[in-house]
Amino acid sequence: MSIDTTTAAKVAKLARIRVEEKDLPALAQEFNAILGFIEQLGELDVENVEPMTSVTPMRLKRRADVVTDGDQQKKVLSNAPDAREGFFAVPKVVE
Structure with missing residues (x-):
């Protein structure tokens, strides 16, 4: 694929x-040049390559999925300019 100046102007x-x-x-x-590099990447054989999170083998740190400071609805909504029925109220944007 080749990008000409007209297409470059459209992209810009x-x-x-x-x-x-x-x-x-x-x-x-x-x-x-970018598209040429992408085409080169497409030629690579990655059939037997394992997905990685880093270039060095490691496990991601995990934490317990627990609520630590919940039940603060009134405190959070006290910052809202307009709150109704326990939620932030915002002006209608889409007709």
Whole structure:
């Protein structure tokens, strides 16, 4: 896949990045380099590779899933500008 300056301009517009007309060829070249690298990664055989959490084998630290300071609904809602029926009340955004 090859990215031209027109496509680079569209991507910049979608990303809301202002790019000068003179800089579009360089941006297109960078996009092409990134896509080339992604294509190289797609050629790798990862069939027998185990998923990892780190480059060194380790177990993630675990903690007990218990409530330690719950039952503070009134205290939390005291910060709300508008609270109704035990919940934060917010203005309607979608019609």
